[in-house]
Amino acid sequence: MSSPNFAASAALDGPDWFRQFRRAGTEAFAVAASPDTDQEIWRYSRIADLDLDGFGPAGPAVLPVPEGLDTGLTDPAGVAVVENGRVVRCGLSPELAAKGVRFGSAAGMDHAEQYVGQVIGRSEDALAVANDAFGSDPLVLVVPRGVIVERPIVVVDWASAPVAAVFSRLVVRVEAGSSVSVVHLQRSDAERCWLAPVVELSAANDARLAYAVVQDLGRATWQTATVVAEAHQQSSLDVVAAAFGGQYARLRLDLRMLGRGASGNLAALYFADGEQMFDFRTLQDHQAPDCRSDLLFKGVVDDRSHSVYSGMIHVRPDARGTNAFQTNRNIKLSDKAWADSVPNLQIENNDVRCSHASTVGPIDEEQRFYLESRGVPTRRAEQLIVSGFFDDVAARLPADELRARIAAMVGAKLGEQR
Amino acid sequence: MSSVLEIKGLRAAVAGKEILHGIDLRIASGEVHAVMGPNGAGKSTLSSVVMGKPGYEVLGGTVTLDGADLLSLEPWERAQAGLFLGMQYPTEVGGVGVVDLLMEAARSAGRDPSAVPAAVAAEAERIGLDVKLLLRSLNVDLSGGEKKRNETLQLAVLRPKFAILDEIDSGLDIDALRAVAQRVEAATEEFGLGVLAITHYHRLLEELRPDVVHILARGVIVTSGGPELAEQVEVDGYAAFAATG
Numbered sequence: 259m260s261s262p263n264f265a266a267s268a269a270l271d272g273p274d275w276f277r278q279f280r281r282a283g284t285e286a287f288a289v290a291a292s293p294d295t296d297q298e299i300w301r302y303s304r305i306a307d308l309d310l311d312g313f314g315p316a317g318p319a320v321l322p323v324p325e326g327l328d329t330g331l332t333d334p335a336g337v338a339v340v341e342n343g344r345v346v347r348c349g350l351s352p353e354l355a356a357k358g359v360r361f362g363s364a365a366g367m368d369h370a371e372q373y374v375g376q377v378i379g380r381s382e383d384a385l386a387v388a389n390d391a392f393g394s395d396p397l398v399l400v401v402p403r404g405v406i407v408e409r410p411i412v413v414v415d416w417a418s419a420p421v422a423a424v425f426s427r428l429v430v431r432v433e434a435g436s437s438v439s440v441v442h443l444q445r446s447d448a449e450r451c452w453l454a455p456v457v458e459l460s461a462a463n464d465a466r467l468a469y470a471v472v473q474d475l476g477r478a479t480w481q482t483a484t485v486v487a488e489a490h491q492q493s494s495l496d497v498v499a500a501a502f503g504g505q506y507a508r509l510r511l512d513l514r515m516l517g518r519g520a521s522g523n524l525a526a527l528y529f530a531d532g533e534q535m536f537d538f539r540t541l542q543d544h545q546a547p548d549c550r551s552d553l554l555f556k557g558v559v560d561d562r563s564h565s566v567y568s569g570m571i572h573v574r575p576d577a578r579g580t581n582a583f584q585t586n587r588n589i590k591l592s593d594k595a596w597a598d599s600v601p602n603l604q605i606e607n608n609d610v611r612c613s614h615a616s617t618v619g620p621i622d623e624e625q626r627f628y629l630e631s632r633g634v635p636t637r638r639a640e641q642l643i644v645s646g647f648f649d650d651v652a653a654r655l656p657a658d659e660l661r662a663r664i665a666a667m668v669g670a671k672l673g674e675q676r
Numbered sequence: 677m678s679s680v681l682e683i684k685g686l687r688a689a690v691a692g693k694e695i696l697h698g699i700d701l702r703i704a705s706g707e708v709h710a711v712m713g714p715n716g717a718g719k720s721t722l723s724s725v726v727m728g729k730p731g732y733e734v735l736g737g738t739v740t741l742d743g744a745d746l747l748s749l750e751p752w753e754r755a756q757a758g759l760f761l762g763m764q765y766p767t768e769v770g771g772v773g774v775v776d777l778l779m780e781a782a783r784s785a786g787r788d789p790s791a792v793p794a795a796v797a798a799e800a801e802r803i804g805l806d807v808k809l810l811l812r813s814l815n816v817d818l819s820g821g822e823k824k825r826n827e828t829l830q831l832a833v834l835r836p837k838f839a840i841l842d843e844i845d846s847g848l849d850i851d852a853l854r855a856v857a858q859r860v861e862a863a864t865e866e867f868g869l870g871v872l873a874i875t876h877y878h879r880l881l882e883e884l885r886p887d888v889v890h891i892l893a894r895g896v897i898v899t900s901g902g903p904e905l906a907e908q909v910e911v912d913g914y915a916a917f918a919a920t921g
Contacts, residue, residue, distance in 0.1 A: 627729050628767040628814070632830060633755035633781040642780060646771025646813065 271394070275371040276364065283390025290384035299383065302566045302598050303537050304506045308480055313452050316342040316422035321447050323416045331441060331659045335409040336361050336399075342419045343426040344395040350411075357405045364396040364429070373398050373429045377458035378486045383510060386484040389456040393425035399440065400431045401465075407438040410470075410657050415442060417479070420449035429458045430467065432493075437466040439656035444471065446503075450478040457485040461493035463517060468496045468656045474667065475503035477532070482508045489549070491517030498654045501528035501536050502667050508537035515542070515549035515577070522551040527651040527664070529644075529671045530563035530595070540569035542584065544577035544610075553584045556651050558644055559595035560671075568600040571614065575606045584614040589621055589647060591640075641672045678705045679758065681838045681870055685737035688725045694735060695721045697895040703838060705868040708861075710881055710906060712874075713892035714914040719874045720764060722892070723842040726872075727761040728754055741837065756785050758837030762827040762844050769814040774826060777814060778833050792833065799832045804855050821852030828856045832863060838870040839863075845880035857883030878910040891917045 272280075291297070293305045319341040336350035338361065345363040354361075364370035374396045381387050401407060417424045432438055446453065453475070461467040467487075475481055481504050489495040501507055513522045528536045542551040557565045567586040588597035601614035621640050629639035645668055655661050686699040695718045703709050713719050725732045726739055728751040739746045746754050769777075775796050779789040800807050805825045815823050824844055831839050841860065845853055861884050863869040873884060881889075881903065889905040890897045891914070898917045899905070909917075 622767075623730055624767045625769045627751060628763070628769060629772070629777060629780075630751040631727055631755055631761045631763075632777055632834065633752050633785050634777065635752045635784055636750065638780060638784060639752070642772050642776065643769060646769055649771025649813070 272365045276374070279371070279375055280391060280393070283387060283392075286380055287384065287387045287391040290387050293384055299510075299539060302568070303508065304535055307506070308452065310423075310452075312421065313423040314421055316417075316419035316424045316451070318342065319416060319418040320420060321418040323414060324445060327414050327416070327443060327445060330443075330663060331410060331412055331657055333409055334412045335407050336411040337414070338362070338397055338412070339414045339416065340397055340426050341416050342422070343393060343424045345397050348397070354405070354407060358402040359405060359407065360398065360400040361411065362398065364398045367398055370396070370398050373400065373431050373458075374427070375458070377429070377460050377488050378456060378484065381484065383484060385454050385482040386456055386510070389425040389427060389454050389484070392423070393427050393456070396427035396429055398429045398431075399438070401433060401436040401438045403433045404435045406436065410439040410441045413440060413442045415444045415455065417446035417451055417453055417475075418449070419451045421451065423452045423454065426453070426455045427457070428455070430469065431460045432462060432465040432467045434462045435464045436462075439468040440470070441657065441660060442469065442471040444473045444475060444481075446476040446479045448476045448478060451480070453479060453481040453483070455481070455483045457483070459485065459487035459495065459497070461487075461489050461495045461520075463491040464493060465490070466494045470498045470655050470660060471500070472660070472664070473499070473501040473503055473507055473509075475507060477503065477505060477534075479504045480506050484510045486512045486514070487522070488514040488516050489520035489522050491546075492519045493517065494521045496523040496654065497525070498651065498656075499526040500664050500667070501526065502671065504534065506535045506537065508539070510539045512541040512543060513551060515544045515546055515551060518546050518548050520546065520549045522549070523654065524551070524553040524555075525651045525654050526555040526557070527648045528555075528557040528565060529560075529668060530557070530565055531560040531671060533562055535564040535566075537566045538568070540567075542569070542571045542582050544571070544573045544580045544582060547577055548579040549577065550581040551583070554651060555586045556588070556648060557597060558589045558591060558647070559597050560591040562592070562594045564596045564598075566598045566600075567616070568598070568602075569614075570602045570604060571612055573605045573607050573610050573612065578607050578609040580607065580610040580612070582610070582612045586616040587647075588618040589644060590618060591621070591644075641669070644668065644672060678868070679742050679837045679870065680704050681759075681872070682740050683726065683737070686722075686725065686739060687735040687737055688721060689733045689735055690721060690731065695895050696725065698737065699897060701872070701890065701897070703870045703872055705837065705870050706864050707888070708864060708871040708873060708884060708886045710873045710875060710886040710889045711892050712876070712889060712906060712909055717892045718895040719892055720842055723761060723840045723872075723874055726840055727751055727759065752784070755781070755836070760831050760834060760836035760839040762824075762831060762839060762841040764843040764846055766815045766823045766827055768816045770816060772814050773812065774810050774814055774830065778830060781834060795833045796829065799829045803829050803832070803859050805829060820847030821849050824848045824856050825852055828859050832859060835867050836869065838872065840872045840874065842874050843876065844873070845875050845877060853880065854883050860884050878906050881906050893917050
């Protein structure tokens, strides 16, 4: 791809290893195939409407982080604030620091090169490669062996960069036998910008990693996000995504089952309205035997919005004893809303249990009548049904306060509509 | 205060086919009316039409509560006017608990929702429903008997003027049947509930004693009488009535 405007000014600061990392990324980006809806991974998307040349470099944030965004969870174990892709603040409880937990900008962290870019490798996705090329300041969390982090660690990812491109990166590495939950809050202001965040997650043997991302971007924001997670032997890796904002918001989520007996749960809840489009691409990549992965994505589309769920379960030849499941359910609140649901299986081993299911439809008439027959007005009955529809996904969020926040966001969407 | 639910000349169709050919019923507060009849007589259609379930077309007649028209109202407005439908197959609603529902119902009707949780707990105790089950999604993973106890619990908390019970005696064991019937019977005294109990079988009526029994066949009420009519059906079956209908 030709290098657009934002590349020119992406000054190559940072340590030597990071300059090299970006130089390699820039070279890869230059030869990467431009995204095109003829490619399967971009089918159904609005990528043809994204004009990369229209975006300039992102300077410091124009508007400050919204009040309360970083304090919404009580007593987090650590909080980092990232503005326009740069880590501006990072704190960790002294107790965890004493146990060897590391949390901060890669630029100031010893041996950060062992983590940044290691999980994602060289993506086939040009817009993820753009992050390799132009990302400026990865945030890294490393939990050493045998450390259990009880409270979630919060990452606030704030973009206020009118007509600019922003490339944030979060890298989480949980060493053997350790445990951590990370809550990633993505927000942007009302101006037009393009965000291409990358998240790399890795759970070593017997580790537990829970990652929740809440996307509540401004309504003019374009986001093409990439999350790649790898689960090693007997580890447990859970990802929950909640999507509400943005104009076009894409999430590519790859889960790689690399070690025997690992378990992974992928879940999402999304609610699109107006002209929004949410675009989810998932891969459950079973490379090792006896792993289990379970995906549950639930969405609501209203007005003239559009959602895409396209997911693949890939069971490789060595992955005997795989259990892999994939469920996508969608409620259409408007005749003009649209939800595509495309589950796929590619199975190269006979000793597996796999299933996929998908539904798209309006609110169930029987459910609405049941609630109405108790005296609940139609509109309110529909709100209860939609909130209830998300309940099993919301239950997987790693903190009560987050569940309350999501419930309020769903309520706000339901209040806004029609 | 005594109320009257009155159905006059009610004709209704499903998918263009007329099922009810003119039903007349008049129920006053505290009364129990049983509507019995064979499969396909139109019993469930009657309960659905009176509550306003989508998919049913009213061709003629009136349904009034204390003289006020119900047929022009939305189902929720009928409920707020004092009507309740206990369903034969209570619908599963994921992620919505019975307390959520009843608090919302109270709020929507302008009543204090904060009294609901205690009322639900008290009624659960009374109807013999494990409180833990109430934390679950509505009707999800409940046995047949638990579902009908749950319907009855909602009736008791909502305290409607009239309840239509659509085969509340199907799919539950004898203990649950007794608990449900006794609770409804008590409600006729406690808050003057008027009941239209739709059933195939006599056994419900051993606990929930009807003042009037109506036999519905082929979309019309072919005869009405006292409790002895239900006993006659138990002995003779519906064939005789169906033939005359």
